[in-house]
Amino acid sequence: MKSRVCIILISLLFALCANSQGFQVNFQGQRQQAMGCAGTAVYTDGASLFFNPGSSALLKESQINIAMTPIFANVLYKDAASSTNFRTENPVGTPFSAYAVFHVKKFEPLKFGMAVYTPFGSTVVWEKNWIGRFALTRLKLQSIFFQPTISYRITPKLGIGAGLVIATGDVELEKDIPVQDSLGNFGHAKLSGKAISFGFNVGIHYDFNDQFSVGFNYRSKVRMNLANGWADFSTPGAIASSFPDQNFTGSLPLPEVLTLGFAYKPNPKMSVVLDVNYVGWSAYDTLAFDYANNSSSLADTKSPRNYKDIFAFRAGFSYQVIEKLELRAGLGFGFSPVPDASVTPETPDGNRAYFTLGAGYQFNKHFAIDISFFYTQVERKATNAETQLSGTFKTIALAPGLGLTYKI
Amino acid sequence: MRKAYYTLLLFLIFISCKPAIEEPDYSRGEINPEKFVMVGGSHVSGYMDDALYYEGQMNSIAQMLAQQLSLVGMTGFRQPLVQANSVGIGFSGLAAMYLNYKTDCKGVSSLSPVRIASSGDLGILSENLYNASALFGNYGIPGIKLAEMQTTAYAALNPFFARMASSGNSSALQDINATQASFYALFLGLEDVLAYAKSGGTQALPELADFQTNYANVIQTLTANGSKAVIGLIPDVSEMPYFTTIPWNGLNLDSANNNTLNAVYNPLGYYFNVGPNPFMIVDTSANMFGVRQIRNDEYLLLSLPLDSVKCNQMGVLFPIRDEFVLDQGEQIELRSKIELYNTSIKNLATQYNLAVADVKSLVHQLKTGFVYNGISLSAKFVSGGAYSLDGIHFNPRGNALVANEFIRAINSKFNSKIPELNAGSFRSILFPN
Numbered sequence: 082m083k084s085r086v087c088i089i090l091i092s093l094l095f096a097l098c099a100n101s102q103g104f105q106v107n108f109q110g111q112r113q114q115a116m117g118c119a120g121t122a123v124y125t126d127g128a129s130l131f132f133n134p135g136s137s138a139l140l141k142e143s144q145i146n147i148a149m150t151p152i153f154a155n156v157l158y159k160d161a162a163s164s165t166n167f168r169t170e171n172p173v174g175t176p177f178s179a180y181a182v183f184h185v186k187k188f189e190p191l192k193f194g195m196a197v198y199t200p201f202g203s204t205v206v207w208e209k210n211w212i213g214r215f216a217l218t219r220l221k222l223q224s225i226f227f228q229p230t231i232s233y234r235i236t237p238k239l240g241i242g243a244g245l246v247i248a249t250g251d252v253e254l255e256k257d258i259p260v261q262d263s264l265g266n267f268g269h270a271k272l273s274g275k276a277i278s279f280g281f282n283v284g285i286h287y288d289f290n291d292q293f294s295v296g297f298n299y300r301s302k303v304r305m306n307l308a309n310g311w312a313d314f315s316t317p318g319a320i321a322s323s324f325p326d327q328n329f330t331g332s333l334p335l336p337e338v339l340t341l342g343f344a345y346k347p348n349p350k351m352s353v354v355l356d357v358n359y360v361g362w363s364a365y366d367t368l369a370f371d372y373a374n375n376s377s378s379l380a381d382t383k384s385p386r387n388y389k390d391i392f393a394f395r396a397g398f399s400y401q402v403i404e405k406l407e408l409r410a411g412l413g414f415g416f417s418p419v420p421d422a423s424v425t426p427e428t429p430d431g432n433r434a435y436f437t438l439g440a441g442y443q444f445n446k447h448f449a450i451d452i453s454f455f456y457t458q459v460e461r462k463a464t465n466a467e468t469q470l471s472g473t474f475k476t477i478a479l480a481p482g483l484g485l486t487y488k489i
Numbered sequence: 490m491r492k493a494y495y496t497l498l499l500f501l502i503f504i505s506c507k508p509a510i511e512e513p514d515y516s517r518g519e520i521n522p523e524k525f526v527m528v529g530g531s532h533v534s535g536y537m538d539d540a541l542y543y544e545g546q547m548n549s550i551a552q553m554l555a556q557q558l559s560l561v562g563m564t565g566f567r568q569p570l571v572q573a574n575s576v577g578i579g580f581s582g583l584a585a586m587y588l589n590y591k592t593d594c595k596g597v598s599s600l601s602p603v604r605i606a607s608s609g610d611l612g613i614l615s616e617n618l619y620n621a622s623a624l625f626g627n628y629g630i631p632g633i634k635l636a637e638m639q640t641t642a643y644a645a646l647n648p649f650f651a652r653m654a655s656s657g658n659s660s661a662l663q664d665i666n667a668t669q670a671s672f673y674a675l676f677l678g679l680e681d682v683l684a685y686a687k688s689g690g691t692q693a694l695p696e697l698a699d700f701q702t703n704y705a706n707v708i709q710t711l712t713a714n715g716s717k718a719v720i721g722l723i724p725d726v727s728e729m730p731y732f733t734t735i736p737w738n739g740l741n742l743d744s745a746n747n748n749t750l751n752a753v754y755n756p757l758g759y760y761f762n763v764g765p766n767p768f769m770i771v772d773t774s775a776n777m778f779g780v781r782q783i784r785n786d787e788y789l790l791l792s793l794p795l796d797s798v799k800c801n802q803m804g805v806l807f808p809i810r811d812e813f814v815l816d817q818g819e820q821i822e823l824r825s826k827i828e829l830y831n832t833s834i835k836n837l838a839t840q841y842n843l844a845v846a847d848v849k850s851l852v853h854q855l856k857t858g859f860v861y862n863g864i865s866l867s868a869k870f871v872s873g874g875a876y877s878l879d880g881i882h883f884n885p886r887g888n889a890l891v892a893n894e895f896i897r898a899i900n901s902k903f904n905s906k907i908p909e910l911n912a913g914s915f916r917s918i919l920f921p922n
Contacts, residue, residue: 157508160862162893162909166510212911215863259864259874263919317920319588319600378872458508468863475508 104222104428105336105360108150108176109198111451111484115439116397117411118455119356121342122286122296124240126486127180130196130230133284133298133342134242138192138232143183148484150176150453156205156429160212160472161464167211174204174480183489194230196244199223200300201335205427214267216468217426219255224248224305224335228282238288246280250305252333254427258324260378262317272329272370274310278303280335294344302337302364306330312372314379323378330371334364336388350401354411358395362388362418384467388418397437409439409453422466429474431461439482447488455480517561518905520717521671525563526626527551528665528707529676529721530683531580532891533629534649535568537877537884538602540585540609541631541649542577545877546570548885548915551627553892554674557907563672566626569618569653571610578609579879580632586878588871589921594800600871600920602878614648619655624668628653630661634681635703636695638662666710673711674895676721676848677704678830682823683881686726689790689812690819694826701833708841719844719899721891722831724852727788727820730870731880733856735789740766740804750805757781768804770814780808788815791870791880844902846895861890862913874917885915 110128113120120132127146129137152174158167178198184191203222207213227249232242252275258268284298310331314324339359346352365388371381397411412435419430435457443449456479464471527533527550534541535549546552546568555566571577576584584606591601619625631649641660644651655664678700685694695703712718726732742750742763750761754769759782767782768789775781783789793813797803815823831849838845855875858867867873870880875887883891889912896907 153506155507157510159511160911163911164513164515164908165911168507210914212862212913215913256863259913259917261917261919262922265916265919318922319590319920467860469860470862477506477508479506 104201104203104430106152106174106176106199106202108148108152108455108480108482109178109200110146110180111148111150111439111453111482112399112409112441113397114150114455114480114482115409115411115437115441115451115453116354116399117356117395117413117437119342119354119395119397119411119413121284121298121340121356122294122344123342123352123354124286127182127194127196128178130180130182130194130228130242130244131178131198131200131282133286133296133340134194134230134232134244134282135240135284135286135298136296137182137194137230137242138190138234138240139286139288140182140192142488144181144486144488146178146180146484146486148178148451148482150455150480150482152176152478152480154476154478157475158211158213158426158429158472159475160470161462162471163212165212167213168208170206170208171204172206174202176202190234192232192234192242194228194232194242194244196226196228196230198226198228200226201250203428207426213426213468213470214257215259216465216470217254217256218269219253220427221253222250222333223252224250230282240286242284244282246282246301246303248276248278248280248303248305248335250276250278250333252276252305252307258314258316260316260320268314268316268324270324271313272310272331273313274307274329274331276305276307276333278305292346296340296342296344298338298340298342300338302361303335304332304364305335306332310370312370320378323376325374325376328373331369333368336364337361352399354397356395358393358415360391360393360418363390364388365418386423387420388423389420391416391418405443407441409437409441411437413437417461421463424461424463424465424474425468426470426474429459429461429476431459431474431476433457433459449486449488451484451486453480453482453484455482513560513908514906515560515908516906518900519903520899520905522558522561522563523672524626524668524670525555525558525566525672525674526628526665526668526670527554527674527676528628528711530629530633530680531631532679532882533676534627534631535629535888536579536631537879537882537888538577538586539581539583539877539879539882540577540579541571541613542575542585543571543573544885545577545585546627548888549627549629550676550883550888550891550895551629551674553889553910554895555626557892557896557910558672561905561907565623567623568627569625571613575610575613576606578611578613582609582611584609588878588918594796614652616652617654618652621655625653626668626670628661628665632680633661633677634684634695635677635700635707638677638703638707662707662710669714670711671716673716673718674721674846675707675711675718675843676846677707678723678834679726682723682726682827682830685819686732686815686823687790687792687881689810689814690816690822691812694822697826697829697833700830701837704834705837708837708843712841717842717903719846719895719902720834720838721846721895722834722849723827724849725824725827726852726881727815727823728852728856728868729881730868730873730876731791732788732815733868734791734870734880735793736765737783737785737787737789738765738767739789739798740768742766746805753806768798769806769808770804770816771808771810772816783809783814784817786820787817788820789813790815844898846898848891848894851890851894862911864913866890871918878918884917886912886917889915
C-alpha cells in the first residue's frame with residue numbers, strides 16, 4: 082500500500098510538473114531545507130560547510146552527507162496585450178550537495194572538510210513559438226562549487242572556519258532571431274560558454290549556552306567570466322554572412338551572501354532557527370555579450386539588469402517525536418532583487434514566500450536519512466524595458482529532497 | 490500515523506504545481522460587434538507587396554480585426570478573396586513581389602524585390618464575387634478616394650471594386666450601407682494622400698472642405714441607424730520606406746565623371762566632388778534649364794528606375810523627373826494637408842461619437858523605430874520588419890500592429906476588452922535561403 086501511494090505520488094509530480102527555478106538555489110542540506118533553508122547557527126551535519134564553516138568546527142563526528150533535490154517548476158506567462166498564455170516545458174532541475182567532514186583523532190579541534198554544491202542555477206525551456214521567443218527560448222545555467230574547508234574549534238563554544246571556493250559554471254542561452262526564411266522559419270541563436278572562478282566562504286559560530294547560538298557567515302561574490310564563449314547562429318542563407326558563428330565574451334556575477342543566524346533550543350527535543358540573509362545582487366548590473374565580429378545586424382549587446390541588494394528571512398522548527406525521528410517545518414520570505422524593467426523570461430522573479438516540511442530518521446549511530454519538501458508560488462507583473470515584453474509571470478516550484486548521512 | 494499520511498497526500502495533490510490559466514475576461518463593452526465591416530483603401534484590403542493576393546488578404550487589417558472581434562461575438566466575416574494559388578495583381582497590372590536575387594544593369598546581383606510572375610493575374614479583375622446572402626465584411630477597395638465613395642457605377646472606374654460590386658450601377662457607399670453592419674472600422678483618406686505623394690506631387694490633394702463633407706457623409710450614412718464605429722487617422726505617408734529609402738546623395742562620382750559634371754553644371758552654379766553627391770532633378774522654377782541638385786531633405790521615390798540611374802546617366806546628365814521626387818514644397822503641402830484632414834477626422838469623431846485609432850502615431854514611431862516583444866521594428870526598407878516590399882503597404886506583422894491600434898482605440902472609447910494580436914506571430918519579410 083505504502084509503496085503504491087508513493088508511486089502514484091511520484092508519477093503525479095512528474096505528470097503535473099516540469100521545472101525551473103530562480104537563479105539562486107537554496108538547497109544545500111536536507112535538514113536545513115526542511116527548516117526553511119535556515120541553518121547558519123547550528124551544527125547538525127556536514128552542510129555546515131556551506132551554511133557556516135565556523136559551525137562545522139563544532140561537529141562531534143566525522144561524517145559524509147549526500148543529498149539530491151529534484152526541482153519541479155512551472156512558469157505561466159500571460160501577455161498583457163493579447164491575453165494569450167504560454168508555459169515553460171522545463172526539465173527537472175537537479176541541485177545536489179555532498180559534504181565530508183573529518184578530523185584527526187589526535188587533534189580533534191581542527192576539522193577538514195570538502196563540500197560540493199550547486200548554489201546557483203536555472204533551467205528554463207519555453208514552449209515552442211511563445212511570444213517572448215526573441216528574448217529567450219531556453220536557458221541552462223549550471224554552477225558547481227567545490228569548497229575545501231578548514232575549521233577550528235577555538236573553545237568548546239566558539240568555532241571559526243574558512244573555505245576556498247572553486248566555482249565552475251556552464252551556461253547555454255538560446256533565443257530566436259526575428260528574421261525569417263522563405264518558409265517563414267525564424268533564425269536562432271545559441272550562446273554557450275564555460276567559466277571557472279574562485280571565491281571564499283568564511284564563518285564564525287558561538288554557543289552562548291545549551292540553548293542559544295549565533296552564527297555569522299560570509300560567502301564572497303564570484304564573477305563567472307565566459308572568456309571563450311561560442312555563438313552559433315542559424316539564419317536564412319541570404320543574410321547568413323551578417324551572422325557568422327563566432328566567439329564571444331561575457332560575464333555573470335554570482336552575488337555575495339552575508340548571513341546572520343540564530344538558534345534556540347527551548348528543550349533538548351525542540352529547536353527553532355532563524356537566518357537573515359543579505360544578498361549582494363547589485364553586482365548584477367548588466368548582462369553584456371561582446372562578439373568578436375560585429376556586423377550591421379549583429380552588435381554587442383548590453384542588457385541592463387540593475388538588480389538590487391536584498392534581504393531574505395528564513396525560519397525553521399524541529400521536534401523530536403521519538404528518539405529516532407525528527408519532524409521539521411519552516412518558512413521563508415525573500416524580496417526580489419529584480420526591478421520591474423529587468424524582469425526577463427530567464428528569471429521571472431518576484432518577492433517570494435515559501436514553506437518547507439521534512440523529517441529525519443536515525444537508523445543507528447552511523448546511518449541517517451533525511452527528507453524535505455519545498456513549495457513556493459511567485460507572481461510578477463512587469464514590462465521589460467529592453468524587449469517591451471509586458472505581462473505576468475506565475476511560477477510554482479516544488480522540490481522534494483532526499484539526503485543520506487553516514488557518521489563514523 | 491496513517492491518517493497523517495493521507496492528509497499529507499491530499500495536501501500534496503491540492504497544491505498544484507502548474508499555475509492555472511485564468512478565464513479570459515473579454516467583453517464587447519458598448520459596441521455591438523456582431524456584424525462587422527471595415528471600410529478603406531488598399532491598406533484595408535490586404536494589398537501588400539504591390540498586389541492584391543491571397544496571403545495578403547488572409548492577413549489584412551480587416552481580417553485581423555475581425556478575428557479579434559470574433560472573440561466578443563462577431564460572426565460571418567467574408568472577404569473578396571482571390572484564388573489561393575494566384576500570383577495576384579497590383580495597380581500596375583503586375584504580380585506580387587517577393588525578395589530574391591536580381592542582377593542589375595551592371596551585372597551585380599543583390600537582394601531585391603522581384604515579381605513572382607512576369608505578369609499579374611488579370612482573372613482577379615474580371616470576376617465578381619458579390620453574393621447577396623453573404624455580404625462582404627472587408628470593404629477595403631484598392632485605390633478608392635473619399636470623393637469616389639458616392640460615385641455611382643463606380644465598378645466601371647475601379648476594377649478592384651468591380652469584383653465586389655452588387656451591380657454595375659452601385660456606389661461603394663451604397664453597397665457598404667447595404668450590409669447594415671452593427672460596427673464599422675473606417676480608414677479612408679489614405680488613398681487620397683498617397684495619390685499625391687506617390688506621383689511626386691503631380692496629382693492633386695482634395696480640398697479640405699470636400700474631404701470633410703465627403704467623410705461626414707460616409708459616417709452619417711453608415712451610423713444613421715445607431716451603429717458605432719472606429720476611425721483611423723491618416724499617417725504621414727512620407728515617413729514610409731517608399732519615400733525614405735533611396736539616398737538623396739547616392740550619386741557616387743569618380744574623378745573623370747566628376748570633372749565632366751563640373752564642366753557641365755558649374756556654369757549653373759552646381760558643384761560636384763569625388764564621392765557621394767546629390768542627384769540632379771528637374772525643377773522648372775530653379776533656373777532657365779529647369780534643373781537643380783536635390784536637397785538633403787527631399788525624397789526620391791522607390792518608383793525611380795534604378796537601372797536608368799546606374800547605367801544611363803539618370804540623375805546625372807538626365808535629371809530625375811518630378812514624378813520621382815517629393816520635393817520640399819510638396820512635403821510641406823502634404824504634411825499640412827494631412828494635419829488638416831486629421832483635425833477634421835477628430836472633429837467628426839467627436840460629433841459622431843467614434844473611437845479614433847492613431848495610425849499616424851504608429852507610422853511615426855516606426856520612422857524612429859521601436860521594440861515590440863523583443864523584435865526591433867522600423868521603417869527601414871526590407872530590414873525594418875513592418876512594411877511589405879512595396880514600401881507603402883504593411884506586411885502581415887505591420888498589419889497586426891495597425892489592427893492593434895484600432896483595438897486599443899475601441900477598448901478605450903467603448904469600454905470593451907478585446908485582446909490585441911501578437912504581431913510577432915505574423916510573418917515579416919521572408920529572406921531566400
